[in-house]
Amino acid sequence: MRDYNSEKSKVILVKCTEYDEDKVYEAVKSGLELLGGIEKFVGKDERILLKPNLLKKATPDKAITTHPTVFRAVAKLLKESGYTRVSYGDSPGNGNPTKISSSAGIKEVADELGIEEANFRQGKMVEFPRGKVAKEFVISQGVLDADGIINICKMKTHALERITGAMKNIFGCIYGFNKGLSHAKYQSSDRFAKMLADLHVMIKPRLHIMDGIVAMEGNGPASGTPVQMNVILMSEDPVALDSVFCRLIHLDPASVPTNVNGEAWGLGNWHDDHIEILTPQGEKSIDEIVQQYGNENFDVYRGDIKKAGFHRVEWLMKLVRQRPYVIKEKCIRCGICVNSCPVEGKAIRLDRDKGTAPEYNYDKCIRCYCCQEMCPKQAIEVKTPVLRKLLDKIVS
Ligand code: SF4
Ligand code: SF4
The missing domain is CATH 3.30.70.20 (Alpha-Beta Plaits)
Structure with a gap:
């Protein structure tokens, strides 16, 4: 694990205003170059799982699931770079994973690019004695079959954790209804965030890419309102990425339990002075990106x-x-x-x-x-x- 106490976390912010295939591809490509290239995160011989957000059956315009053009850009770049062992999948809250990826437009893209669907129809109990809060998880087989995960999350609000982004999207690695049981076991937003931090420590996703072109505000993560945010964010550090998302919506990153616990677990940084924001136009301060892309009216729960x-x-x-x-x-x-x-x-x-x-x-x-x-x-x-x-x- 990286030493996030002494190192600044890089978060890449690339402007992208529409789900145009070529524009999204160029945006993702330039972002990955700023991060040092995809090879920095995954080896050519490794089995790579692309983990979009496939929460439930919904068309891409609803902003519930990761948009297929963002998924396509990442998958295409991997293929072009010579990666052959790439799969995709997510364990939805309810329903058939194949049908859900089909309604989200992800299956069609994957079929076209020759990316196989990972096995999210079975799960296995995995003990995790190192966990501070969670000592075991029932993990989807597709996750266990992979050497490394690229987390392609969606920028959305969340009723329990205020936001769902890089930290929360990994919850879909837990198999089927065990996700519901985890809610019963880790009931408060703080305990739930601690469990998520343990899950991240165990799974160690290599890279996080957030679809924030059209985000979801209000009654998220499945019944909110799509809202244009015009960005794609990327980072090796899920906490820093979510923290930048918070700044863009004028939400204090310290009010999000996944940020606070994620940093405490050594997964990354949520403090501004430990985050470096890189864009294709050069390094930017938090204030600069908030001024350019921020939305102070973004509907998210801010009370405390x-x-x-x-x-x-x-x-x-x-x-x-x-x-x-x-x-x-x-x-x-x-x-x-x-x-x-x-x-x-x-x-x-x-x-x-x-x-x-x-x-x-x-x-x-x-x-x-x-x-x-x-x-x-x-x-x-x-x-x-x-x-x-x-x-x-x-x-x-
Ligand atoms: S515990 Fe409450 S919030 Fe959770 S599913 Fe049941 S009724 Fe809904
Ligand atoms: S609130 Fe009504 S429509 Fe929604 S899940 Fe329950 S029964 Fe179905």
């Missing part, structure tokens, strides 16, 4: 009542905790949310005889938001109680 210590008062927390909520008019009563819930006995129930929308048992709900992620109709939103909004204002 923890600052005032309110989280220690249990009865108050019950009143102010965010909660998932079903928009009845949008709900088609499919029951996917119920199946996604990892809580024993389920914290959300659908009474098919009554024909009404699902109802929550908030006392049981652990706020993992798997139901919100998996709802095919964007019928679940995460709501912030008015009292919490007030408290957030007071302490901000």
Whole structure:
């Protein structure tokens, strides 16, 4: 592992305003050159897994999944550089991985370039005694079959961790419903981030490339709104990359548990003075890139009542905790949310005889938001109680 205490992390930022095949290819190519070339990260004989975000069945315009032109650019560059043992895959929250990669437009690109689908239909328990929080994981076979992973993540909001980027995308290496069980095991955003940091230490992705041309704001990571951000970010350091993403959306990187724990685990740096930003136009400061590409209106949860210590008062927390909520008019009563819930006995129930929308048992709900992620109709939103909004204002 690199010594991120003494070294600055390089984050590459390349402007790219549209999903035009040639433009995205040139952007990714120039970014990789600034990083020293793909050969720096993966050997020619190694089995390389490309890990896009394939959270659920969705077309590319929804900004839920990594856009196929970004995937194509990375895959094509590998092929052109003589890499022959390249595969791709992700373990979605729910559903068939092949169908999901097909709806995302990734399968078509992979088939065209002769990149095989990795095995995300099986998983294996792997012990990890070195883990600080997680001592074992059930890992998808496709990940175990690979020598190295290139993480091609998507710039999005996330109900539990505020954002999902390079750190969170690796969660898809966990096989199938074990992801839901991990939510049940590591319930708070902090514990969950610590588990993710252990997962990164174990898997050690070689390189992280973020599709931030069109990002997702609001009710992410699956029901938010696409928003133009016009960048592709790349780094060997997932924490620094996510931290730059935070800066671009005017979110304090220290408020993101995956950043704070990622740095504590030695995975990288989130502090600005430990990050060097390189662009094809030369080195830039954080202020310069924020001025050029930043979006202060990006819809992401910015509140933090923890600052005032309110989280220690249990009865108050019950009143102010965010909660998932079903928009009845949008709900088609499919029951996917119920199946996604990892809580024993389920914290959300659908009474098919009554024909009404699902109802929550908030006392049981652990706020993992798997139901919100998996709802095919964007019928679940995460709501912030008015009292919490007030408290957030007071302490901000
Ligand atoms: S997944 Fe969404 S649409 Fe399906 S029952 Fe649940 S809330 Fe309704
Ligand atoms: S109801 Fe939704 S948010 Fe609550 S525990 Fe179940 S899946 Fe998670």
